[in-house]
Amino acid sequence: MVGFTPSFEKLVEQFRLLPGVGYKSAVRMAFHVLDLPEEKARAFAEAILEAKEKIGHCKICQDISESEICPICADPARERGLICVVESSRDVLAIEKIHEFRGLFHVLGGLMNPMEGIGPEQLRIKELLARLPDGEVREVILATNPSIEGEATAMYLAKLLKPFGVKTTRLAYGLPAGAELEYADELTLCKALEGRREIE
Amino acid sequence: MVGFTPSFEKLVEQFRLLPGVGYKSAVRMAFHVLDLPEEKARAFAEAILEAKEKIGHCKICQDISESEICPICADPARERGLICVVESSRDVLAIEKIHEFRGLFHVLGGLMNPMEGIGPEQLRIKELLARLPDGEVREVILATNPSIEGEATAMYLAKLLKPFGVKTTRLAYGLPAGAELEYADELTLCKALEGRREIE
Numbered sequence: 001m002v003g004f005t006p007s008f009e010k011l012v013e014q015f016r017l018l019p020g021v022g023y024k025s026a027v028r029m030a031f032h033v034l035d036l037p038e039e040k041a042r043a044f045a046e047a048i049l050e051a052k053e054k055i056g057h058c059k060i061c062q063d064i065s066e067s068e069i070c071p072i073c074a075d076p077a078r079e080r081g082l083i084c085v086v087e088s089s090r091d092v093l094a095i096e097k098i099h100e101f102r103g104l105f106h107v108l109g110g111l112m113n114p115m116e117g118i119g120p121e122q123l124r125i126k127e128l129l130a131r132l133p134d135g136e137v138r139e140v141i142l143a144t145n146p147s148i149e150g151e152a153t154a155m156y157l158a159k160l161l162k163p164f165g166v167k168t169t170r171l172a173y174g175l176p177a178g179a180e181l182e183y184a185d186e187l188t189l190c191k192a193l194e195g196r197r198e199i200e
Numbered sequence: 201m202v203g204f205t206p207s208f209e210k211l212v213e214q215f216r217l218l219p220g221v222g223y224k225s226a227v228r229m230a231f232h233v234l235d236l237p238e239e240k241a242r243a244f245a246e247a248i249l250e251a252k253e254k255i256g257h258c259k260i261c262q263d264i265s266e267s268e269i270c271p272i273c274a275d276p277a278r279e280r281g282l283i284c285v286v287e288s289s290r291d292v293l294a295i296e297k298i299h300e301f302r303g304l305f306h307v308l309g310g311l312m313n314p315m316e317g318i319g320p321e322q323l324r325i326k327e328l329l330a331r332l333p334d335g336e337v338r339e340v341i342l343a344t345n346p347s348i349e350g351e352a353t354a355m356y357l358a359k360l361l362k363p364f365g366v367k368t369t370r371l372a373y374g375l376p377a378g379a380e381l382e383y384a385d386e387l388t389l390c391k392a393l394e395g396r397r398e399i400e
Contacts, residue, residue, distance in 0.1 A: 004293065005266045011251040014244045018215075018229045027290065029218045033248055034255060034264065041252040044214045045245035048233055051211040052241040055234060064234065066205045090227065093204065 008034070060131065062107045062124045064089045072096075072105060079103045081138040085128065085157065087111050087145060095143070103141075106131070111149035112156060120156060128157075132164045139167040146173060208234070260331065262307045262324040264289045272296075272305060279303045281338040285328065285357065287311050287345060295343070303341075306331070311349035312356060320356060328357075332364045339367040346373060 003009065008030055015026035033041055057063065058070035065071075072078060072092075082103030086092055092105050108123045131137060142157055144150035158168045173191035175184055184192070203209065208230055215226035233241055257263065258270035265271075272278060272292075282303025286292055292305050308323045331337060342357055344350035358368045373391035375384055384392070 004289070005255055005264060007247075007251045007254040007266060008264060011247045014247040015218075017232075017240075017244075019232050020225055020228065025220055028220065030251065031288075031290070032217075032219050033251060036252070038252060040217075041248055044217075045248040047207075047211045047214040048241055048245040048248075051207045051230065051233060052236070052238060054207040055205055064205060064208060066207060088231075089204070090231070 004030075057107075061105045062109060062127055063092050063105055077102075080136050082141070083128075083131065083137055083139070084141045084143050086143050087150070087153075091143065103139075106140075108144070108153070111144055111147075112153045113149045123153070125157070125160070129160065129164075132161070132166060137164075137166050139169060141169050141171065143171050146171075204230075257307075261305045262309060262327055263292050263305060277302070280336050282341070283328075283331065283337055283339070284341045284343050286343050287350070287353075291343065303339075306340075308344070308353070311344060311347075312353045313349045323353070325357070325360065329360065329364075332361070332366060337364075337366050339369060341369050341371065343371050346371075 004012065004027075011030040011033060012023070012026045015021055015029040016023060018026075021029070033044070036044070054066050055064050056066070056068075058065040058073055059068050060073040061070060063070050063072070067074075079102045083106050084095060084101060084103055085106045085108060086095070087108055087110060089107055092107060095101050095105075106124070106128045108125065108128075110118055110123055112118055112120060112123065128140075132140075140157075140161055142154040144154050154170055161168050172195055173188070174195055175181070175188060175192045179188075181189070204212070204227075211230040211233060212223070212226045215221055215229040216223060218226075221229070233244070236244070254266050255264050256266070258265040258273055259268050260273040261270060263270050263272070267274075279302050282301075283306050284295060284301060284303055285306045285308060286295070287308055287310060289307055292307060295301050295305075306324070306328045308325065308328075310318055310323050312318055312320060312323065328340075332340075340357075340361055342354040344354045354370055361368050372395055373388070374395055375381070375388060375392045379388075381389070
């Protein structure tokens with residue numbers, strides 16, 4: 001007999017489904033679970049079920065939320081005229097961390113990617129468009145990644161947003177903080193040059 | 201607000217407890233769970249609970265097992281006179297994979313490690329000694345790792361086994377297959393020289 005017991009193999013398989021986890025790591029994780037005291041293993045299983053049960057999407061911005069309206073959308077101190085459109089909840093967190101943005105978000109839930117069969121209808125675009133007609137929104141920042149898919153999605157959205165007469169912007173391209181010119185890739189350097197600003 | 205929802209954070213914390221998983225990986229894993237269809241998330245949670253519930257230790261060799269006696273110990277074709285003592289179930293699997301060993305195993309469940317407070321009483325040593333008195337066992341291979349803890353544990357066991365009059369052996373040290381002499385560490389080279397064998 002080569003192999004673990006059936007229940008063990010089943011657990012290993014579950015861990016292997018996680019992103020970035022290969023067979024050896026999955027085995028280590030499964031052994032970790034076996035070594036856990038009963039109540040800790042139960043807490044782990046329950047955290048999975050609870051997250052699935054409690055977490056849904058904010059009705060407005062489509063970010064993950066445990067309430068119908070997420071805390072950001074419900075915050076009266078946020079600027080309601082400014083919507084930052086991002087790919088995922090992770091991006092919301094990244095932008096929130098800099099404590100600079102006071103507007104609202106809209107989470108697309110992905111980027112257009114024809115190679116993987118993700119078209120605009122798979123993204124939460126109509127929910128974005130539904131937020132515009134009341135005239136409150138004056139600017140939409142298209143903050144998708146500076147990748148091919150991110151660019152394509154931003155361009156597609158910019159076209160859709162045009163008829164609403166809102167200002168549409170894109171995050172600035174350029175050298176990342178702390179970068180050295182010498183090691184910057186050509187595209188970044190091109191974009192940094194193109195987007196140069198006058199020093200006042 | 202910076203941070204995810206409470207249920208999400210709870211799930212991230214659970215993933216962080218897994219070996220080799222940092223915060224960023226844990227967040228990716230938690231998002232993976234959120235993206236799972238309901239029944240797949242449930243299957244994951246259940247695999248954890250089922251593994252904890254069904255998997256115990258073989259009464260004889262202490263390897264993980266879903267039955268009282270594991271398939272290896274229950275196999276009448278295995279040589280009952282030969283016991284290979286290893287640190288963990290992972291080592292059993294490693295040795296089973298080479299399809300060379302036809303004896304039985306004994307899983308210690310760890311190695312002696314005074315720095316981490318692991319003494320002989322934490323290991324399944326008395327269960328090993330209980331297997332010896334009937335005179336069936338003629339050789340015990342101490343197949344703990346060639347590390348300080350592995351050596352110390354093997355030496356400790358060798359002393360304990362002496363009164364039983366069984367042959368006690370240790371896995372050979374030497375150059376690993378495919379190694380280059382030039383890059384071998386000194387200790388390995390010393391051991392390889394020391395354990396040199398006549399070519400017949």
